[in-house]
Amino acid sequence: MKATKRYSLTQLLLSALLGMTLTLAAVTAFLWFALGPESLTLLEAWGIVNTRFVGEYDKETAIDSALEGMVKGLGDRWSYYVNEEQNIAQRQRRNNSYVGIGVTVDYADPRGLKLLAVKKDGPAWEAGLRPEEIITAVDGVSLAGEEAQQKGVDLIQGEEGTTVRLTVLNPAGESREVEAIRAAIQNESVTSYELLEGGVGYVALANFYSGSADQLNAAVDDLVEQGATALIFDMRNNGGGYVHELTQMLDHLLPEGSIFSAWGREGRMEVTQSDESCVDLPMVTLVNANTYSAAEFFAAQLKESVGASIVGEPTSGKGFSQQSIELMNGGALNISTGKYATGAGVSLVGTGLPLDEEIILDEVQGAALQAGLLSREEDLQLQKAMELLSR
Secondary structure (H helix, E strand, C coil): CCCCCCHHHHHHHHHHHHHHHHHHHHHHHHHHHHHHHHHHHHHHHHHHHHHHCCCCCCHHHHHHHHHHHHHHHHCCCCCEEEEEEHHHHHHHHHHCEECCCCEEECCCCCCCCEEEEEECCCHHHHHCCCCCCCCEEEECCCCCCCHHHHHHHHHCCCCCEEEEEEEECCCCCCCCEEEEEEEEEEEECCCEEEEEHHEEEEECCCEEEHHHHHHHHHHHHHHHHHCCCEEEEEECCCCCEEEHHHHHHHHHHCCCCEEEEEECCCEEEEEEEEEECCCCCCCCEEEECCHHHHHHHHHHHHHHHHHHHECCCCCCCCCCCEEEEEEECEEEEEEEEEEEECCCCCCCCCCCCCEEEEECHHHHHHHHHHHHCCCCCCCCCHHHHHHHHHC
16 A cells, blocks of 8 residues: 655645745736836835834725825826725716705805705705705814815715704804705706797706706707707706716717717727717807816817807816726725817817807806806806807
C-alpha cells in the first residue's frame, strides 16, 4: 500500500501566502495597465489614512469628499458627484416626482430659503405658504447662512406621510410656525399652455425629464386643434434633461431632416433624423441665462430647421452630455461622456444660442418670472415674441 504524502503546516502557509502574493500582483498589474498608475495612488492614500491617521473620522464622509474632489479636478463644470441621499433625490427629480412639500426655492436671501413658487394644492400650499415668504428653520434647525441653506432642502424632504415643522417669515417681516405633511409630488414638465391673442399658442416647459415629450407634443396638438396659427415655446429657467425626450419633441415638430448629432469618446458620430410629419407653423423660442442643455438645443434646432426666432438672454453654450453612473456606495458619478451638436453639426460651446432679439429682464422681473408671477403684459420677452409673429 502506497503512503499518501502529507504537507506540513509551514508548507501550507507558504503556499497560501504565495497564492495571495500572486493574486495581489495580478490585481495590481490589472489596475496599472487598465486604469493607470494613478489608481494605485488613490488606493495607497486610502490605505495610509486607514492605517496611520490618528484622529477620528467618518469613512463615508471621507470617501464622499475624495470623490467630489476627483470630479472637481476634471475641470468640467457639468460633471459632479452625488452621495447616496442626493442620488435618490436626483432619480426622483428626473422621474418628475419626489417626496416633499411642493415648493421651489432659491438661496439669495441669507435668512433662509425664499419661496419662488408653491405648488397649488400641495402640502405647502395647504399649510398656507405662499411665494415670496422665507423658510427660516426646519424642525427647529436654522437655515440662516449659505451652509445651512444648502442642507435645507434635504431637511424639508423626507418620508411620505411624515410631518415637518417650518418657521416662516412673510414679506412684512412677521414670523409664524406651520406644519406640513410630506407627500409624493408629481411635477409637470409642461407648466402651462394656452392660446393667446392673435391665435398664438404658448407652451412653457420646465424640463426634459421623463414624460416631457408626451406632455409637450400633446399640448401642441391641443393648441393646433384650438386653431393656433403660430407657437411660442418658453424654455426660460429650463435646465434640460434627457436627449431622447428632446429628439421626440423635435421629431414631432420638425420636417424631415437631421435634428441632433452626438458622439462619444471613441469619436463615432450618430445623427438623429426626423420624419416628414411636422407642425407647419411659425415658431419662436424664449430663453434666458438659465436655459441649459436640451433646452438650448431645442431652440437651436428649431432655428436651424425652420428658421424659428430666438428671443431673450445669452445662454451658456452647453455642448456635453452627462451619464449618471451608479457606485457601490449608493452614490453616483455624473460625468460628461459625450458631445453633441445640432443636426447640421453646429456646436453651441463657447457661443451659446444665436439670439434674434436680445431682451434682458431686470432682477425684479426675473424673480417674478421664476415665481410664475410675471404677467403677460409685463413680460417683455414674450411681448417681443408676439411682435415677431405678427409681422
